Amino acid sequence: MIRKVELEDVKVCAEIFSEAYSGEPWNHRWPIDRAVEYLMEYFRYGKFIGYVVCDEDNKICAGLFAHERTWFNGSEIYIDEVFVKPGMQGKGLATKLINKAKGIVKENNMLGLTLMTHRGYPAEKVYQKNDFVADQHLMFMEFDANK
Numbered sequence: 001m002i003r004k005v006e007l008e009d010v011k012v013c014a015e016i017f018s019e020a021y022s023g024e025p026w027n028h029r030w031p032i033d034r035a036v037e038y039l040m041e042y043f044r045y046g047k048f049i050g051y052v053v054c055d056e057d058n059k060i061c062a063g064l065f066a067h068e069r070t071w072f073n074g075s076e077i078y079i080d081e082v083f084v085k086p087g088m089q090g091k092g093l094a095t096k097l098i099n100k101a102k103g104i105v106k107e108n109n110m111l112g113l114t115l116m117t118h119r120g121y122p123a124e125k126v127y128q129k130n131d132f133v134a135d136q137h138l139m140f141m142e143f144d145a146n147k
Helices: 007-022 031-044 095-105 122-129
Strands: 002-004 048-054 060-071 074-084 113-115
Touching: 002 095, 007 031, 007 060, 007 074, 007 122, 031 048, 031 060, 031 074, 048 095, 060 095, 074 095, 095 113
Parallel strands: 074 113
Antiparallel strands: 002 048, 048 060, 060 074
């Protein structure tokens, strides 16, 4: 079952998020309180769009945190995070969440979905399988204050 994210879901989502990204290839060690804070930043956003997939026992297995962005020629959904509980990965849960977002785009005459992901990581293949293509005109840039 897919349903909207509620405030009381954020801690469970943060636990799954932390667990999902602590393994290979990411190896990101998210303390739960930090992961809650991170996901709450999205949840509090005025144009937040969030969904979870629940199993037959109504336990959350996966989540999508996104937001609507206004653009000069319409609106789009920017996917901030997609995470799936380890052990449930590879079962199509991310695709279900992406399809839910695609449905919102179509229902609301929006422009589409956008996101960032790491090249060569498993998520890249998931997004490609779901009709995402790399934009050859955009470049991700960062400033590292620790250098």
